[in-house]
Amino acid sequence: MSSWIGDEDEDEGGDAADAFEAVGRRRRLLQALSSESLSKADLVRALSVSRSTVDRGVERLVQLGLVERSNGGFVATSAGRVALETHDEALRSMANVLDAKPVLDRLPESVNPPPSLFRDAVVCTGDLAAMEECSPLEFDLGESTSISGFNGPFLFSIWPEAHEQLARLGDSATLVLSAESLDWLSNRYPDGLDAMVDAGVRVSAVEGDPPYGVVVVDRPTTASVTLVVYDHMGGPEALVVSYDSAAVSWGRTRVAARAETARPYRPDE
CATH class of the missing domain: 1.10.10.10 (Winged helix-like DNA-binding domain superfamily/Winged helix DNA-binding domain)
Known part of the structure; x- marks a missing residue:
């Protein structure tokens, strides 16, 4: 038996x-x-x-x-x-940790995501664009009340629409990009970037090209944090999305820490 x-x-x-x-x-x-x-x-x-x-x-x-x-x-x-x-919850979290190995393996040793990030998380790897459960990748900024992100170039894929929605958020939006990403953005969409910054969006850059990003999105009734890693072409390779409050707090702290050391974007300088 x-x-x-x-x-x-x-x-x-x-x-x-x-x-x-x-x-x-x-x-x-x-x-x-x-x-x-x-x-x-x-x-x-x-x-x-x-x-x-x-x-x-x-x-x-x-x-x-x-x-x-x-x-x-x-x-x-x-x-x-x-x-x-x-x-059962612990088993689900462990399964998410194992699924998120492509994310964890790419993070610098100094980045220690909390265990709560994997509690009831959405983990996506592979062809993210083809996965319906990865819809958080296509942030619906129209429903957001604030956004704070570090190194989130995947937003560029929806930039023509996103910059207007980010401008609507004004100083409730904070974007910390790699210097390379900000240079690309200022060259490709200078008018949109300037209009967004004029509306109060805080944009700054850090040196280097970190292989990961953290984005926190607040909505009227929920908040989420996305931890994403990028491939050698700068495209999103894998991500973890969590609505856990402790994980969201970790994400806010992570973005704020990078913003403190970032170089502010100044359109006329």
């Missing part, structure tokens, strides 16, 4: 790591008990495992306080339901 809810005799401790492992090994058992009270016989039938497997799994979950007796059977406690949700 399968051992996914714990066939082996173990001397598991009561610390968080052991509890996390216990939930993982007995996940389907705990999930079955999260919605209703079931007897051990019910569990054997529902999960197609042996009675001894159910006995050991239930005993371990009761020991941890994640399952309790109820109406002649067993049911997950509030702690059990939260533990199951927390376990």
Whole structure:
């Protein structure tokens, strides 16, 4: 029979790591008990495992306080339901971390994104333009109330429309670009750039060509942070989009730190 809810005799401790492992090994058992009270016989039938497997799994979950007796059977406690949700959330975050390896491998060692960035994140690699779930790449600036970005040249792909929307935001928009990107922009779209800056948008440049960018977009009810890395041609190669508040705060801090050391753009200088 399968051992996914714990066939082996173990001397598991009561610390968080052991509890996390216990939930993982007995996940389907705990999930079955999260919605209703079931007897051990019910569990054997529902999960197609042996009675001894159910006995050991239930005993371990009761020991941890994640399952309790109820109406002649067993049911997950509030702690059990939260533990199951927390376990599944951690697995999703870990999956996002693994998917985001192309992003993480390209970041400088000084850039340490918080774990919360990967909680319920959208991770996109490969042909980003062909992926509908990567729509955050095409920022809908029409719905934004503010934007702050560091090294976000992927905005150039929508520049003819974006510069007017950025101008609408005025001093609620901050763009920190690489010096090379700003030079390109000032040569390609000088009038649009000047009009945008005249409207109050803060534009500045940093030396070098950082291989990554961070963009924070505020909307009436949400805020998001995008961490993006670029290929050797300067095009977006992979990105992570998160709506987690702690991750968004990290993004704001990252952009602000780069803005402090950046050279402001002055149209007439």
